[in-house]
Amino acid sequence: MAHVLIVGSGFGGSIAAKRFTEAGHTVAIIEMGEDFRDPAKLQQSQDTKFILRLFRDYPVDYLQSKPRLIVTQGMGLGGGSLVYSGIHLRAPANVFDSWPTGYTRSNLDPYYDRVEARIDATPDPATFAYGRPSVFAQGAAAAGLPAPRAHPLAMTGCTHCGWCVPICKWGKKNTMAHTYLADAIDTGRVQLWTNRKANYIAKYGNKYRVTYWKTDSAQDNYHMVNDGRLYYQEGDIVVVACGAVESPPLLERSLNESLPAGWSRINGFDDSTLGTGIDGTGDFVQGGFVPQEVFGYQGAIMMSSLDMGDYVLQDLHAIPVGPTVKFESSFYLDGKERTWGLSYKQKLKDYGKHMIAVAIIGKSPSGANISVSDDDGNVAVGGNAYSPPTGSIEAARSIITALGGELGNTPWERRGVAATVHPVGGCAMGNIVQPTDLQVFNNPGLHVIDGSVLPASPFRNPVNTIAAIAEKAMDVLLDVPGAPNW
Ligand SMILES: Cc1cc2nc3c(=O)[nH]c(=O)nc-3n(C[C@H](O)[C@H](O)[C@H](O)COP(=O)(O)OP(=O)(O)OC[C@H]3O[C@@H](n4cnc5c(N)ncnc54)[C@H](O)[C@@H]3O)c2cc1C
């Protein structure tokens, strides 16, 4: 039996942990964020001191530096599943046209089934009893768009309190810590090393060593820790599962670091595409005030999807810090465009009752134009803003105006800013990893299992596809009878 080191505990890392441990192997998980399993640690709060323990922003100083591209991801034991909205959608069939041979929607369907069953992703039958999805559906009908459907949510016994982001205080969101990781821990074969940020991977004889810094002296923003004493763990197999932003720079550092005596670098591979071709999955949000009573806070945070083929529109409620501080929306008030002041404050007094936001996710015509690279132990995100899926902003706006609403001017309209929580790619299968078992080319025992291996956008919220691919790769890696050869 092998000893496996898994770096990162999000969707890919947790699925790998369950599968390896249930096959009898031992696993150590190295995760830079905190262990949030104690409910006493959880808050329904907009306090940045709490939020920055759960989110990774790239660049971290975006409120000051005002870049045109911002990427945000979750961190902690469970990774993005701690902060996610619980939405599990399957990618449409045409997504797979450009993927390596064998990857088709029908071939992936059994793996989607497996993930949805384990995570209990089901549509909430009460969806359209809530103001926000119901007004969203009214607006779609008035605008002549297809009817939204309740989308599958990974929630059990949800109280509909609307605080799924940053985290569910009531344990009703089926995060990795409640499902795949819990299964792995139940085997008794897992060691958890939280508050540890991996620096690089090297070889030592026939073993791998993963070096890391401790992050527990930091208060938040654990992804920015890049100094202090370096420790290491040793294993037979390493799974890199740090997500699309952090996995490519971890491999980049592993190819370049100077090493202690007796250690050797991982084998070379064609790294010309490493950290490039990352897709923001067309994320945009269009908000506005509508005369109908929305009661945005009620219900889960995003409950329904309207399928437009290459993109979806989803009803969204976000805590006000988003549209007021992080991605400030302006309104024309007293003849001026305003993002602050008394009239703006008065405008926002109806935020909970009348603000509706339409999230857009899908195929961006600008393609996969984001890149990431190592910046002395941290990550530099490059590239300009991607553009919205064709026709999506107009469709989102038409829902609000058909309701007789007033549109907010978003950072995209005002300053050409794009912000994604759904980056995929950077260690694409076929380029950096083998499509079959997601092994890094030329490096037996070194795998990448996370959103970075997607060769292109899934045109939908990506976790269902990331998780299905992870399950499939683990079947191949563990040589499960009947495992596919693609
Ligand atoms: C607010 C929000 C809501 C979202 N809602 C949805 C949704 O409803 N549906 C959906 O499909 N997608 C959603 N997403 C996107 C989803 O969270 C990501 O696509 C998904 O988590 C990616 O999975 P992953 O396994 O690639 O990596 P992650 O889940 O990001 O896990 C990577 C883990 O690795 C850790 N890590 C990174 N670098 C290191 C290092 N050097 N050393 C140690 N640990 C490291 C990180 O802390 C993290 O815990 C949402 C994202 C956000 C931010």
Ligand code: SF4
């Ligand atoms: S709406 Fe449901 S899943 Fe979201 S925070 Fe409340 S109880 Fe948790």
